[in-house]
Amino acid sequence: MKRHFVEMVVAMFVSMGVLAAAWAGAEAVTGLALPSSPEAMALRMAFDMSVGMVVWMRYRGHGWAATLEMVAAMSAPAVLLAPLSMAGAISGGVLMIATHVAMLPLMFVVMLRRRAEYEHTHAAARRAL
Numbered sequence: 001m002k003r004h005f006v007e008m009v010v011a012m013f014v015s016m017g018v019l020a021a022a023w024a025g026a027e028a029v030t031g032l033a034l035p036s037s038p039e040a041m042a043l044r045m046a047f048d049m050s051v052g053m054v055v056w057m058r059y060r061g062h063g064w065a066a067t068l069e070m071v072a073a074m075s076a077p078a079v080l081l082a083p084l085s086m087a088g089a090i091s092g093g094v095l096m097i098a099t100h101v102a103m104l105p106l107m108f109v110v111m112l113r114r115r116a117e118y119e120h121t122h123a124a125a126r127r128a129l
Contacts, residue, residue: 001111005111039078039085039095050071053070053071073109
């Protein structure tokens, strides 16, 4: 299960980098700018990381329920904390740090909830290689 967690984190960061380049390219081509508020950035970061996570989890044989639970765990910190940032209760910097810090343990909790699936799909994927 630990290896699977590391693979998911790698997929998240690869996806974040690839999509950041794609967003920048789209902005350059269209001349339009995406919103750059801390709240928009936190939500876009969660989206970008989730794309890679979905691709990796589906590749590893996870069902849609487990995949969408993981996306929810990754997105929840940004969704829940963005209104606090918009209201001025927390700063944009705290928003970004808190979303990053909260995301990983929430992902691990989702993995523990479906421990058998994460161990099974990883074993099946290893046999397929």
